[in-house]
Amino acid sequence: MFESVSTKLNDIFFKLGKSGTLNEKDIEKVLRDIRIALLEADVGFKVVKHITENIKEKSSSVELKSSVSPSQIILKITLEALTSALGSKVSELQLKSESIPVILLVGLNGSGKTTTTAKLALHLKNDGYAPILVAADIHRLAAVEQLNILGDSLGIKVYSPKQGNSAGQVVNDGLKYAAENDATCILIDTAGRFQIDDELMKELKEIYDIANPVETLLVLDSMAGQDAVNVAEKFANDIGFTGIILTKVVGDARGGAALSVVY
Numbered sequence: 001m002f003e004s005v006s007t008k009l010n011d012i013f014f015k016l017g018k019s020g021t022l023n024e025k026d027i028e029k030v031l032r033d034i035r036i037a038l039l040e041a042d043v044g045f046k047v048v049k050h051i052t053e054n055i056k057e058k059s060s061s062v063e064l065k066s067s068v069s070p071s072q073i074i075l076k077i078t079l080e081a082l083t084s085a086l087g088s089k090v091s092e093l094q095l096k097s098e099s100i101p102v103i104l105l106v107g108l109n110g111s112g113k114t115t116t117t118a119k120l121a122l123h124l125k126n127d128g129y130a131p132i133l134v135a136a137d138i139h140r141l142a143a144v145e146q147l148n149i150l151g152d153s154l155g156i157k158v159y160s161p162k163q164g165n166s167a168g169q170v171v172n173d174g175l176k177y178a179a180e181n182d183a184t185c186i187l188i189d190t191a192g193r194f195q196i197d198d199e200l201m202k203e204l205k206e207i208y209d210i211a212n213p214v215e216t217l218l219v220l221d222s223m224a225g226q227d228a229v230n231v232a233e234k235f236a237n238d239i240g241f242t243g244i245i246l247t248k249v250v251g252d253a254r255g256g257a258a259l260s261v262v263y
């Protein structure tokens with residue numbers, strides 16, 4: 001995962017390790033190389049700026065020139081800057097609710113909502129919950145079937161929409177079905193769009209108001225790179241979300257969405 005950026009950063013520090021002492025120019029060059037490696041990995045411009053400024057600031061406060069192994073120090077500083085950019089806080093799903101907690105999954109077409117709904121349900125089932133899935137993608141018949149197949153294979157019940165019902169009605173009925181079937185959490189799979197449009201947002205808002213979710217998770221395809229950031233901004237403004245799930249990270253050669261660099 002994220003091999004490309006990891007390899008590039010490794011190369012930078014490998015070369016640096018051989019150089020022994022470091023002058024201002026060397027440090028500038030290292031910073032430039034790190035900047036390029038991160039930008040090529042599709043890390044956002046602002047994030048790259050933040051990271052490299054952080055490295056620069058910390059580097060200037062240590063005596064690199066007289067140090068025995070300056071490359072080791074820069075490596076340590078870079079690692080700290082990357083870790084702090086990623087954030088070190090682990091936040092669990094918040095499933096405390098007076099009624100059965102609802103998790104709503106939203107996102108663009110093909111981002112992995114349906115697959116993630118099933119994966120998350122299995123995770124919760126293994127954690128001792130009794131999840132029920134609601135197939136609220138009324139636009140694609142195959143989506144309902146897809147969720148049913150996944151639910152069946154995991155031994156998790158799925159509420160399927162009745163023909164002609166709106167997404168809001170489906171969610172309403174799905175919540176009732178979940179209560180009747182002793183669910184302890186509900187996961188709602190929603191329809192995607194090729195791009196965000198008013199119709200999608202209207203439907204999602206309707207679902208949101210009925211479901212009153214404790215968690216709204218935005219599912220993003222990590223291959224989308226910087227586009228993912230734009231999508232997140234739009235969703236944040238329109239319906240808001242409490243968390244992001246990045247899918248397809250294994251296949252991501254650049255991996256700019258997350259900076260988990262392995263040294």
Ligand SMILES: Nc1nc2c(ncn2[C@@H]2O[C@H](COP(=O)(O)OP(=O)(O)OP(=O)(O)O)[C@@H](O)[C@H]2O)c(=O)[nH]1
Pocket residue numbers: 107108109110111112113114115116137140143190191192193246247248249250251
């Ligand atoms: N490699 C990989 N493939 C994934 C992952 N998540 C989803 N997929 C694949 O991506 C494709 C789309 O996934 P779905 O879960 O159907 O995506 P969706 O967001 O529900 O799509 P729509 O309902 O059409 O909007 C499927 O072929 C999945 O098998 C993942 O984490 N890794």
Ligand SMILES: [Mg+2]
Pocket residue numbers: 113114115137143189190192
């Ligand atoms: Mg789907």
